[in-house]
Amino acid sequence: MSGNINIRRDVQDSFYRYKMPRIQSKIEGKGNGIKTVIPNLSDVARSLERPPMHVTKWFGFELGAQTSMNADTDRYIVNGAHDASKLQDSLDGFINRFVLCGACKNPETELVIQKDGKNITRDCKACGKQTKLDMKHKLSGVILKNPPEKKKSKSKSSEKVDKKDKKEKKSKKSKKESSEDDEEDGDLDAGSDDEFTKRLVAEAAALPPVGEVADTGDWSVDTSEAAMAKRVAELEAGIGKSTLIDNDEEEDEDDSDNPYAQLASWIEEQDESPSDVDLFKKIKELGIDTKHRTLQVLGVCLFDENILKELEARAPLLTKLIGDSEKHQKAFLGGIEQLIASHEKLMAGVPKILLEIYQNDLIEEEVLQAWGAKASKKYVEKDVSKKIRKAAQPFLAWLEEADDDSEEESDEEDDE
Incomplete structure (x- = not known):
């Protein structure tokens, strides 16, 4: 079973902000040489903001096994046979003791080695408190010898100025990019008591479920089977090439060799939804694993009316392909727009779809805000783009209210 899960598994709220990939295990070898490879350990560690070595060493201490790791090849091994559920249960212990704040139980913490060089504290970015680690545990000694990389520290006043400048720059950049498009065609607490989340959950509950037809007025997109078949044919023939190849990608190939159309056609031809492994192999084979247009194709072709469930299952692959690239994030949102335009029933569930995208850390908050600020005809008709927004x-x-509240809290802390 793949997909993201709550970092605190005792929290059942699906809107809980802090997520991590469900841990995976692969048992190799036989007899005395049997070992367990954890293929996504680096992704799990990254979501916890801890070095992969710390997590690997934890498993070694808790399971009484030798460990080995190679950061260059992203390979982390625990000797012996350990299934994923056993590793997940053990990881809960690591999270409780080395990640969660001792005061508010929030995972947004940073490990800080004290000046005496003998003690470690968890510096919580949510409540501001520092709580001590249990120095009796063997892993604490490992952390002292192998501390996490220090983040550049800034004064609160300089952080405020930087944040303001960053917002102004992003706002200008967003306006510029929106103009070019037209020319071309909160902090949640551990108990999930955040008022903004409660309000969004209530508003989302009042909306028709995803899949039910909503009265959205005049609709200009033909969603019949014949129209859908035509859309796929256009992708295959390269007729829709303007939407699948960006201007900065050279069009030195014949339409029939368009790799994006080939990917779309391959996905449509599968009897069942392809696995992440097969999908990634196909993308690599086509040589478009680093291209942002790949995310547009996946957004429109990989999902259907069950997108809410499918997004969580596909989150690890999408995270790998999107990375930290704003261009990739925008392309993925463009593909989602095209998907919604092709499935009228999804219009009523747009807030839920965006929330699922946000909760799985696929799109950054600033990118979502810039996307929502102005409609664009880059991916769909302008009137459809307006309806989606x-x-x-x-x-x-x-999203905006939660961000404003976060800034107010920062101002209050500065006043104190």
Whole structure:
């Protein structure tokens, strides 16, 4: 079973902000040489903001096994046979003792080695408190010898100025990119008591479920089977090449060799939804694993009316392909727009879809806000783009309000 899960598994709220990939295990070898490889350990460690070595060593201490790791090849091994559920249960212990704040139980912490060089504290970015680690545990000694990389520290006043400048720059950049497009065609606490989340959940509950037809007025997209078949044919023939190849990608190939159309056609031809492994192999084979347009194709072709469930299952692969690239994030949102345009029933569930994308850390908050600020005809008709953003308003309002509240809290801390 793949997909993201809550970092605190005792929290059942699906809107809980802090997520991590479900741990995977692969048993190799036989007899005395049997070992367990954890293929996604680096992704799990990254979501916890801890070095992979710390997590690997934890498993070694808790399971009484030798460990080995190679950061260059991203390979982490625990000797013996350990299934994923056993590793996941053990990881809960690591999270409780070395990640969660001792005061508010929030995972947004940073390990800080004290000046005496003998003690370690968890510096919580949520409540501001510092709580001590249990120095009796063997892993604490490992952390002292192998501390996490220090983040550049800034004064609160300089952080505020930087944040303001960053927002102004992003706002200008967003306006510029929106203009080019037209020319071309909160901190949640551990108990999930955050008022903004409660409000969004209530508003989302009042919306028709994803899959039910909503009255969205005049609709200009033909969603019949014949129209859908035509869309796929256009992708295959390269007729829709303007939407699948960006201007900065050279069009030195014949339409029939368009790798994006080939990927779309391959996905449509599968009897069942392809696995992440097969999908990634195909993308690598086509040589487009680093291209942002790949994310657009996946957004429109990989999902259907069950997108809420499918997004969580596909999150690890999408995270790998998107990385930290803003261009990739925008392309993925463009593909989602095209998907919604092709499935009228999804219009009512736009806030839920965006929330699922946000909760799985696929798109950054600033990118979502810039996307919602202005409609674009780059991926769909302008009137359809406006309708999608109008439907997204409950989510965008929550996002903006949560961000404003976070800034107010920062100002209050400075005043103190």
